[in-house]
Amino acid sequence: MEDFAPSPLPYGFGHLDDLMEEAGIDVLLVTSKHNVQYLLGGYRFIFFSAMDAIGHSRYLPIVVYTRGAPERTAFVANRMEGAEHANRPFWTPRFLPVAWGTEDAMAAAIAHLKAEGPASPRIGIEPSFLPLDAARALGDAFPNAPLVDARGVLERLRAVKTPAELTLLRTASEKIGASMAATIAWAREGSTKGEIIDRLRIEETERGLQFEYCLLTLGASHNRARSPRAWGPGEVMSIDSGGNLDGYIGDICRMGVLGEPDAELEDLLAEIEAVQRAAFGAIRAGARGAEVIVAGQGELARQPNRSCTDFFAHGMGVITHEAPFLMTNHPVTYEGSDADRPLRAGMVLSVETTMLHPRRGFIKLEDTLAVTEQGFDLYGGDGRGWNRGGTA
Structure with a gap:
């Protein structure tokens, strides 16, 4: 059969x-x-x-x-x-x-x-x-x-992807990361959110992706919708995008800054990175899905800006939220039915930590990882620090 x-x-x-x-x-x-x-x-x-x-x-x-x-x-x-x-x-x-x-x-x-x-x-x-x-x-x-x-x-x-599927997801993530790096480098003082989103669409399309969406913030605003708002010196950019490669979704978020990041910005992104890495460390075949959530939330509870920061993780592949389902109604409405099930090699997770800082703005990392027998494989992991705008 x-x-x-x-x-x-x-x-x-x-x-x-x-x-x-x-x-x-x-x-x-x-x-x-x-x-x-x-x-x-x-x-x-x-x-x-x-x-x-x-x-x-x-x-x-x-x-x-x-x-x-x-x-x-x-x-x-x-x-x-x-x-x-x-x-x-x-x-x-x-x-x-x-x-x-x-x-x-x-x-x-x-x-x-x-x-x-x-x-x-x-x-x-x-x-x-x-x-x-x-x-x-x-x-x-x-x-x-x-x-x-x-x-x-x-x-x-x-839920469990074949090697061919994993290759598509890895490639999609890498292409999105490269597109984001090029877009941040292209954007400069005065570039509007609409112009930056349009540039990212071009970058992803030229790399063979079908552009799905871009959620973008500039400066202290937490509003991720397209608008005429322009990028100013010293301001941060959060660029979160999904691109489709032959029916498989890549979805990551990276940070940019117009100029050099100051010490506070370095510390804020380091908080995000600490939470992400704690969650990564719990990913391996055989671990319960809930262990990833507990690890991320536990590290978040130790961070200075925990009151304005959120952490979650979910499965992804053909669509942006699919099995394994690790959390209930957070943020998408479904049951965390896989929290107590063991992760399996070949499953793919999106891990996200988002800070809504009241003065510095929307600071986020979102990463895609494949579960392996030994741990995890990070897809499209470049550019996870502060990317400088206006350098192209």
């Missing part, structure tokens, strides 16, 4: 089947673009990176997977994706490029499931990514079939 797919996939069918059985799911109907990408082995259509509204509806890719029967898998696609299949055939035995919107996509998925699925399936869905009209059609077609939340199955499936 594991050799069914004609090309390497980042998961095994046996592992997926086990997760589905544990969750009480017979059939998966996967409708989120990030999980469709993952199940198809890294495929990304034009709508994956752009607005997906079209006509009166929207793009809705659907992967239909029956537990224990990967040979029955179907990919319901937009009609234009026939050309994609001609260039690089999908591994799914059934390819159905028949849809323009949500209702015809779900109609094709239902027809396939009735023809090749179990008689009374327990259907796993992604509630947050299933439009109402498609969900109603599915419920009407299978009135006696329970719909089961399958998000946990797919999160567990993605």
Whole structure:
């Protein structure tokens, strides 16, 4: 069964089947673009990176997977994706490029499931990514079939990355770091937040990344939104950006200063660094996820500016917050369901410490690390000190 797919996939069918059985799911109907990408082995259509509204509806890719029967898998696609299949055939035995919107996509998925699925399936869905009209059609077609939340199955499936995935995440982080260094060096007195963000977009794009976002602060302000606010001498810059490389997210934060950092700034960033390093030291395969949080929070409690500083860590990969989930509702709303589970080699973490200093501004480091058997591997670790602006 594991050799069914004609090309390497980042998961095994046996592992997926086990997760589905544990969750009480017979059939998966996967409708989120990030999980469709993952199940198809890294495929990304034009709508994956752009607005997906079209006509009166929207793009809705659907992967239909029956537990224990990967040979029955179907990919319901937009009609234009026939050309994609001609260039690089999908591994799914059934390819159905028949849809323009949500209702015809779900109609094709239902027809396939009735023809090749179990008689009374327990259907796993992604509630947050299933439009109402498609969900109603599915419920009407299978009135006696329970719909089961399958998000946990797919999160567990993605949690441990393959070497190829880790390479993408490392490369994305390195490219973002290089883009940030170039942008800070380019920016000078009078450069506005909007201009700096636009420059970072250019730097990331030229390095082969899809620019996702930039959260930027200048000076004493804690406001990270785009604005005409300009950089002044002696002021700090916090530059936090995500860039996408073939469907995998790099996300780090670095600090700049216009001029030379004074002793206070050096001390403030050293506080952040101490918290980060304490958390790093708890990362290793077999350690409970909560140990990372305890280590970071413990070091933070010893810092002079702890009252205006926050620490957290989370998993990342295909999206910016994914398994392992280490904290509850901090800052994103979800349960820290992996806090008491052991970390596994190949998991990827984002570790963040943020200071909202009342006079000096927003001071933050965010780092990406892969869990290894011996400890961790830091991705894109350059530029973690004060980067000087206006030096290009």
